[in-house]
Amino acid sequence: MPSLPDMATPEAERLAQEAAQPADPHITDVALKPALFDWLCRMGDGALILGHRTSEWCGHGPALEEDIALANTALDLIGHAALWLELAAEVEAQGRTADDLAYLRDAMRFRNPQIVELPNGDIGRTLMREFLYDAWHYEMLLKLRDSSSPRVAEIAAKAGKEVAYQLDRASDLVIRLGDGTEESHARMQAALDHLWPYTGELFTDDAVDEAVAEAGIAPRASELQGPWDATLREVMGEATLTVPDRRADVHLGGKQGRHTEHLGYILAEMQFLQRAYPGAEW
Amino acid sequence: MVTDTLPSTDTIRNWLGEVPDPEIPVISVTDLGIVRDISWQGDTLVVAVTPTYSGCPATAFINMEIEAKLRDKGIEDFRIERRLSPPWTSDWLTPEAREKLRAYGIAPPIDGTAPDGRTAARAARLAGRSNLAVDCPRCGSTDTEKVSQHGSTPCKAAYRCRDCLEPFDYFKCI
Structure with a gap:
């Protein structure tokens, strides 16, 4: 299997099986399993698909430094995806690995919100999406540090540091481009207007959110709206951009497996090798 | 054995x-x-x-x-x-490691400056330059500027010295 970062020593499997992990009764809770698996896939798939989209800039960035920065951001996100999907696979306990989940599920099994699967567009739209998602991701990981699941909390503490760095960078660039030239301002406003109707999905609760919240594992999606909104308004204010005065919860369904047509094309590229040459390793 | x-x-x-x-x-x-x-x-x-x-x-x-x-x-x-917890921080680099980095041309991390996602970028903007005072590992000048928040590996950012004009890596804080 290709390269989700892993304990790839020659004895990786034995080492992974024996690795000591903090005791966590949630991981083996049969009643909770379907919801927890879905929720972990949401965390993992959001990071994986945004990471893949961001990696599409590799070799195409508007400046060498931005190209490198985007590739590094993608790497962080794919690292987070590996941690979440590894835990999802363990919870599912059907013998699948993180790689199986990434490379062998079809679009309807992916649980990412739709905002991350949209095409990159120009660099302005790419950075605006990164900011909108980072600001949500940051608040989510901050809350997850206090999760009743030690396994979830330790991933959140690890990923949270990297996402804080990403949010700093994305905020800085959104402000510089928003409060920049006439052209950059117009593009950033267009990006925000375009992405806005996809942001509501991040804060829309369903039965899965309810179940993990009841177990104390994660906050309800809706609980993150307030802090996200505060960050959004502060940064957009500095960026001289206008937050749209219309509903944000228009395009829903990604978290339940209903996706835009764009996800299939991402998977066609991302999964090609494992589909064409099942079990290929390098 | x-x-x-x-x-x-x-x-x-x-x-x-x-x-x-x-x-x-x-x-x-x-x-x-x-x-x-x-x-x-x-x-x-x-x-x-x-x-x-x-x-x-x-x-x-x-x-x-x-x-x-x-x-x-x-x-x-x-x-x-x-082991994921506690998560790694650049504060754990040993003092010897920092000197070795500097001698190698990489500015070592400045402890306690890891971004928290809210204030670092804002403070930098208000200060008028998105920068920390990172010493140039070559000439020691503090007149340096950030070129990019990311560099040649995930753990480094790209900087440039305004005095000796050399680009250099800064071991970023996390």
Whole structure:
């Protein structure tokens, strides 16, 4: 299997099986399993698909430094995806690995919100999406540090540091481009207007959110709206951009497996090798 | 192992001090602060290693290097555990590691300046320059500027010295 970062020593499997992990009764809770698996896939798939989209800039960035920065951001996100999907696979306990989940599920099994699967567009739209998602991701990981699941909390503490760095960078660039030239301002406003109707999905609760919240594992999606909104308004204010005065919860369904047509094309590229040459390793 | 006494964990830590970081070979994995624990569980040696960045491609390679070093020293019964908690911070770089980085041309991290996602970028903007006072590792000047928040590896940012005009890497804080 290709390269989700892993304990790839020659004895990786034995080492992974024996690795000591903090005791966590949630991981083996049969009643909770379907919801927890879905929720972990949401965390993992959001990071994986945004990471893949961001990696599409590799070799195409508007400046060498931005190209490198985007590739590094993608790497962080794919690292987070590996941690979440590894835990999802363990919870599912059907013998699948993180790689199986990434490379062998079809679009309807992916649980990412739709905002991350949209095409990159120009660099302005790419950075605006990164900011909108980072600001949500940051608040989510901050809350997850206090999760009743030690396994979830330790991933959140690890990923949270990297996402804080990403949010700093994305905020800085959104402000510089928003409060920049006439052209950059117009593009950033267009990006925000375009992405806005996809942001509501991040804060829309369903039965899965309810179940993990009841177990104390994660906050309800809706609980993150307030802090996200505060960050959004502060940064957009500095960026001289206008937050749209219309509903944000228009395009829903990604978290339940209903996706835009764009996800299939991402998977066609991302999964090609494992589909064409099942079990290929390098 | 076919010896009467098992090597002490201090001895093993010294061995691992000979394992270079694959991306920055002047510092070792122990300098980097990623070897979190070394212990014997019966006759099995357990080495707990924490990743620097979640997606760092060097993580798997580092584990292989540690494994190779242990086998080279005659240890056959061991395992390498990934430990995520507490998460790695650049504050764990040893003082010696910082001097080695500087001599190698990489500005070492400034402790306590890890971004919190809210204030660092804002403070930098209000101060009029998105920068920390990072000393140039070549000429020592503090008149430096950030070129990019990311550099040649996940753990570094790109800077430039306004005095000697040399570009350099800054080991970013996390």
